[in-house]
Structures are given as C-alpha cells and as structure tokens.
Amino acid sequence: MKDVREEYHADGLTEADLHDDPLAQAQRWVDEAIDAGLPLPNAMTLATVSADGQPSTRVVLLKGIEGGGFTFFTHYDSRKGREIEGNARVSFTMFWQPFDRQMIVIGEAHKVDEEESQAYFASRPYGSQVSAAISPQSQPVTREWLEAQVEALQQQHPQAPVPKPAQWGGYRIVPTEIQFWHGRPSRLHDRFRYFKQADGRWHRERLAP
Ligand SMILES: Cc1cc2nc3c(=O)[nH]c(=O)nc-3n(C[C@H](O)[C@H](O)[C@H](O)COP(=O)(O)O)c2cc1C
Incomplete structure (x- = not known):
C-alpha cells in the first residue's frame, strides 16, 4: 500500500465555483456524480x-437533500439507530473518486415524519420491503432464520405493499458544518469549509490541504 500513489489531475475548486448555500453546493456535486453515471453516486x-x-x-444511501438536511x-433499532438515540451528533463522508471530490458533513440526525417514512417505504421494490420488514437489523441471526422469516412474510403478503415496520424510517442530518475537498496535483488540494455561525448564517473559509 505504501507504493500506491495516485496523482490528482482535476482543475480544482475556486471560491467562484462555490454556491453561497452549502446544501445547494452539495446537491450540485451529488447531481454531477449521478449525471456522470458514477457507481453508487449517493453512497455515504x-x-x-x-x-x-x-x-x-x-x-448508507443518501435519498434526498431537502428540509435543510440530508x-x-x-432501522431505528440498529446499532446506528440506537447510537443516534443517545447522541444525535453524526458525521458522514461522500467520495467521488473519478472526480477527485470528497464532501464531509457534520451535524445532528433527527427522525423524519412517519408519513415521509411510510411514503418512501411504499416506493421501494417488493423484495426490499420484505427484507426490511423481517430484519432485526444489527442483531445476531442465522441465514436459515432469515430465509424462514422471508418465506413466512411472503405467504402473508405475496405482493406489495408490505406494511412498514414501526421501527424502520428516515433520519435527516441537519448540518452545522460542510466541507468540500477537491484533489489537486502534488497534494496541494482545495478545501472549503462552511460552518453555521451563531446568527444562523453560513461562513466559508479555505483550509490548508
Ligand atoms: C452500498 C451500500 C448501501 C447501503 N445502504 C444502506 C441504507 O441506505 N440503509 C441501511 O440501513 N443500511 C444500508 N447499508 C447497510 C449498512 O452499511 C449496514 O450494514 C447496516 O445499516 C447496519 O449498520 P449498523 O449495524 O452499524 O447500524 C448499505 C450498505 C452498502 C454497502
């Protein structure tokens, strides 16, 4: 691994490229990754x-940038769900390798409305609804137990819609800080950090690479 060295060729990122609103800037980078057909452009x-x-x-997969967050x-009972319950402060990173771009978000996760979770669950393919409904996410299980649960639920609900489990739903991460990183040659990368000031407005600054 010590000999793996990637040179970054991208043109870089200037103040003029950046949106004043970091959520709009984030949306632009995600859209560009989707439009370019990058694999898993919304993985975080x-x-x-x-x-x-x-x-x-x-x-996990980012499903929208709206309502002031990501x-x-x-599953709310998963390890991540239980940890968020005790401490809403989270961080996530998205890396779009072919673009030499990284985005880092720091903020607080809050559950979305039940109706929003219901609507998204209903939009998922039947198989994903079944798996989410039977999986006690993050608990120890056997493959045989999982498959038996799938079979039982498929008999009960042979087609969509499968009822959404109460403990399955969305979180919205409301950011206090967002950083945009762009690779440049010889490791002299561009980094811009936005953070929310006491008056609620975003401040932007360049950070050393
Ligand atoms: C590409 C990819 C996408 C994933 N998307 C999700 C997702 O949107 N939601 C989710 O709960 N788990 C997703 N997972 C599974 C999680 O990485 C993880 O295994 C699961 O949420 C349990 O995590 P926890 O035990 O730390 O709570 C995804 C995994 C991969 C590799």
Missing part, C-alpha cells in the same frame, strides 16, 4: 458515536 459513510464515546461507521433510511 456515516459515523455515529456510542454512549461511551466509541465511533463506528457504515455505508435524508437516509434505516
């Missing part, structure tokens, strides 16, 4: 922290 690595201060991470869906 989400960090949560346990009650005793132990961070943990996992990949929305994803999961």
Whole structure:
C-alpha cells in the first residue's frame, strides 16, 4: 500500500465555483456524480458515536437533500439507530473518486415524519420491503432464520405493499458544518469549509490541504 500513489489531475475548486448555500453546493456535486453515471453516486459513510464515546461507521444511501438536511433510511433499532438515540451528533463522508471530490458533513440526525417514512417505504421494490420488514437489523441471526422469516412474510403478503415496520424510517442530518475537498496535483488540494455561525448564517473559509 505504501507504493500506491495516485496523482490528482482535476482543475480544482475556486471560491467562484462555490454556491453561497452549502446544501445547494452539495446537491450540485451529488447531481454531477449521478449525471456522470458514477457507481453508487449517493453512497455515504456515516459515523455515529456510542454512549461511551466509541465511533463506528457504515455505508448508507443518501435519498434526498431537502428540509435543510440530508435524508437516509434505516432501522431505528440498529446499532446506528440506537447510537443516534443517545447522541444525535453524526458525521458522514461522500467520495467521488473519478472526480477527485470528497464532501464531509457534520451535524445532528433527527427522525423524519412517519408519513415521509411510510411514503418512501411504499416506493421501494417488493423484495426490499420484505427484507426490511423481517430484519432485526444489527442483531445476531442465522441465514436459515432469515430465509424462514422471508418465506413466512411472503405467504402473508405475496405482493406489495408490505406494511412498514414501526421501527424502520428516515433520519435527516441537519448540518452545522460542510466541507468540500477537491484533489489537486502534488497534494496541494482545495478545501472549503462552511460552518453555521451563531446568527444562523453560513461562513466559508479555505483550509490548508
Ligand atoms: C452500498 C451500500 C448501501 C447501503 N445502504 C444502506 C441504507 O441506505 N440503509 C441501511 O440501513 N443500511 C444500508 N447499508 C447497510 C449498512 O452499511 C449496514 O450494514 C447496516 O445499516 C447496519 O449498520 P449498523 O449495524 O452499524 O447500524 C448499505 C450498505 C452498502 C454497502
């Protein structure tokens, strides 16, 4: 690994490229990744922290930038869900390798309205609805137990809609800080950090690479 060295060729990022609103800037970068056909353009690595201060991470999918934050869906009883329950402060990173772009968000996660979770659950393919409904996410299980649960639920509900479990739903991460990182040659990268001031307005500054 010590010999793996990637040179960044991108043109870089200037103040003039950036939107005053970091959520609009985030939307622009996600849209560009989607439009370019990058694999998993909405994958984000989400960090949560346990009650005793132990961070943990996992990949989830960003499903929207709206209502002042970033929305994803999961099980509220999962490890991440329980950790968010105890400490709403989270962070996530998105990395679009072919664009040499990284975005880092720091903020607080809040559950979305039940109606919003219902609507999104109903829009998922039948198989995903079944898996989400039977999975006690993050609990130890056997493959045989999982498959038996799927079979039982499929008999009960042979087609969509499958009822949404009460403990499945969305979180919206409301940011206090967003950083946009753009790779440049010889590691002289561009980094711009927005953070929310006491008066609620966004302040922007360039950070050293
Ligand atoms: C590409 C990718 C997308 C994923 N999307 C989600 C998602 O949107 N929601 C989710 O709960 N888990 C998703 N997962 C699974 C999570 O990474 C994780 O295994 C699961 O949420 C349990 O995490 P936890 O035990 O830390 O709470 C995804 C995994 C990958 C690799």
